[in-house]
Amino acid sequence: MSPAAHRIAVIPGDGIGPEVIAAARLVLEATGLPLEMREYPAGDACLAERGVALPEETLRAAKEAEAVLFGAAGETAAEVILRLRAELETWVNLRPARALAGVDCLYPQADLVIVRENTECLYRGLESRLTPEVVTATRLITAGASRRIARFAFDYARRQGYRRVTAIHKANVLRQSDGLFLDCCREVARDYPEIDYQEVLVDAAAMYLVQDPGRFQVMVTTNLFGDILSDLAAGLIGGLGLCPSANLGDRYALFEPVHGSAPDIAGQGRANPAAAIMCAAMMLAHLGHRDQAEAVHRALAAAVAQGQTTPDLGGELDTLGMARAVAERLG
Ligand code: IPM
Ligand code: MN
Numbered sequence: 603m604s605p606a607a608h609r610i611a612v613i614p615g616d617g618i619g620p621e622v623i624a625a626a627r628l629v630l631e632a633t634g635l636p637l638e639m640r641e642y643p644a645g646d647a648c649l650a651e652r653g654v655a656l657p658e659e660t661l662r663a664a665k666e667a668e669a670v671l672f673g674a675a676g677e678t679a680a681e682v683i684l685r686l687r688a689e690l691e692t693w694v695n696l697r698p699a700r701a702l703a704g705v706d707c708l709y710p711q712a713d714l715v716i717v718r719e720n721t722e723c724l725y726r727g728l729e730s731r732l733t734p735e736v737v738t739a740t741r742l743i744t745a746g747a748s749r750r751i752a753r754f755a756f757d758y759a760r761r762q763g764y765r766r767v768t769a770i771h772k773a774n775v776l777r778q779s780d781g782l783f784l785d786c787c788r789e790v791a792r793d794y795p796e797i798d799y800q801e802v803l804v805d806a807a808a809m810y811l812v813q814d815p816g817r818f819q820v821m822v823t824t825n826l827f828g829d830i831l832s833d834l835a836a837g838l839i840g841g842l843g844l845c846p847s848a849n850l851g852d853r854y855a856l857f858e859p860v861h862g863s864a865p866d867i868a869g870q871g872r873a874n875p876a877a878a879i880m881c882a883a884m885m886l887a888h889l890g891h892r893d894q895a896e897a898v899h900r901a902l903a904a905a906v907a908q909g910q911t912t913p914d915l916g917g918e919l920d921t922l923g924m925a926r927a928v929a930e931r932l933g
Contacts, residue, residue, distance in 0.1 A: 607636035608889050611667035613660060615682065616645040617863025618873035618921075619673025625875030625925035626671065626882040629901075632929035633886070633894045639671070644686075645863075646676040655681040661689055665854065669885050672858035673878065676865070680727075683858065687720055692849035692856055693747065694754050695720040695828060696884075699835035699845055702876070704907035705915060707840035708812075714835050715764070715820045717755040718828025720849060722747050725825045743779040743824065748786035755822035756794040766798040767791070770807045770823035770831065783824055808834060832860055843874030843914055846881040848888065855888050857881040871920035874912045876902060879928060901931035 612627070614620035623641075630637055642660040649655040655678035664670045664686060675683040687695075695718035701710045728740035752769070759767050769787040773780035784801060791799035802810065804827045810817055811834050823831065836845040842861035849856040859877030867873055879902050887895035910927035911917030919927060 605636055607638040608669070609667045610637055610639045610885070611660075611663040611670045612639050612641045613644050613664070613670060613672045613682075613686075614641060615673040615863065616647060616676030616678075617674050617865045617868040618861075619645070619675075619863055621868070621871065621873045621921045622859060622875045622878035623671065623673040625921050626878040628922065628925040629879050629898060629928050629932070630882050630886075632932040633891075633898065635886070635891055635894060644678075644682045646678050649678055649681075656685055661686070664690060664856070669888060670854070670856040671881060671885060672856055674859065674861065674863040676863040679862075684725065684727075686856060687849050690849070690851055690854035690856055691721075692851040692854055693719070693721045693750060694848070694850040695825075696758070696848040696850060697828070697832040697835070697845060697860060699832070699839050701839040702844065702903050702906045704903075704909070705840040705844065707838065709815050709838040712815050712835070712839045714811075714815060714818050714838075715758065715762075716828055716832045716835060717751060717758060717820060717822040718832065719747055719751040719822075719824050721825070723825035723827075725829075741776070741779050743782050745782060745786055748783045749790055752787040752790035752822055753793075755820050756790055756797060759797050759820045760794060764797075764819040766800065766819040767794075768800045768802050768807075768818055768821050770802055770804050770821050770827055772804050772827070774803065780824070787822065804831070807831065811835065811838065836860055841874075841914065842877065843912075844876050844880075846877050846884055848881075848884045850888075855885070857885045857888075871922070872912055872914070873921050874914050875921050875925050876906065876911075876915075879925065897932060898928070901928045904931055 614623040697716040699714045722742045771780040845860035883895045883898040905927040
């Protein structure tokens with residue numbers, strides 16, 4: 603008897619989202635795994651057509667699925683991807699930045715993983731206009747969220763064979779909030795004596811990432827710093843087109859490229875689908891298909907190494923053409 607199909611909610615979103623998602627789907631279909639993928643609307647176009655950026659039907663489908671594959675958020679990012687992260691209670695945003703062989707980039711040896719806290723910090727939306735000319739934003743940091751993200755980072759390092767975890771912070775200024783975050787990281791670090799635990803200020807971390815990224819392996823940090831540093835890390839390995847991410851919680855998992863909707867190139871078939879294809883691979887691993895996940899990754903790496911890429915990486919293929927080059931290697 604064939605195994606029950608995995609139910610995947612696919613949310614292509616805006617701009618290049620639908621293009622890179624079509625590419626990722628083509629690769630997923632080539633794995634031959636039983637996947638039941640259904641698409642649901644969300645985003646700017648959805649808002650224009652239906653008057654709502656994240657329809658209830660889409661949210662329900664995301665909660666009923668075994669995993670969610672998301673394309674890109676546009677102007678309505680706060681109502682769509684931030685709301686999905688909150689509703690699905692995905693408290694980890696896992697962002698690996700590993701250079702693929704053959705990509706001309708600043709740091710070909712890079713192998714970094716940013717573990718970004720995904721529920722609090724300035725992303726909580728706690729802003730108030732006190733007067734027309736004075737606004738405050740509250741940075742929420744709790745011990746519970748800090749401890750669990752630190753524990754995730756150390757467990758991830760242990761599982762994946764990384765030897766160092768670095769907490770990124772600004773506790774010299776944000777004494778209370780990042781002070782608490784660091785206390786929690788230190789407390790958790792004691793349970794992982796074999797892992798080298800370090801702390802680096804976020805501004806210094808930005809410089810070291812450019813000058814000597816090899817000093818980092820797993821970086822654990824609060825939401826906003828994680829957002830900024832993950833784009834920096836993308837810049838080291840050849841750009842946002844190459845960075846996938848996984849939003850993980852106790853019940854749900856949502857996979858999305860780190861890149862946005864790229865309205866400047868949308869609709870031209872030029873978007874690099876690598877990040878979306880790597881998201882598909884991360885999703886397969888999450889669903890328990892580690893071998894196929896690795897096969898997808900190897901197929902992508904081989905296509906890139908042989909120049910079968912979109913123009914941003916020097917190739918001549920369009921988005922679907924690159925996906926086909928990956929899919930053919932799985933056949
Ligand atoms: C990301 C994006 C989002 C974020 C935006 C679109 C809200 O930049 O996934 O990194 O800030 O988290
Ligand atoms: Mn970002």
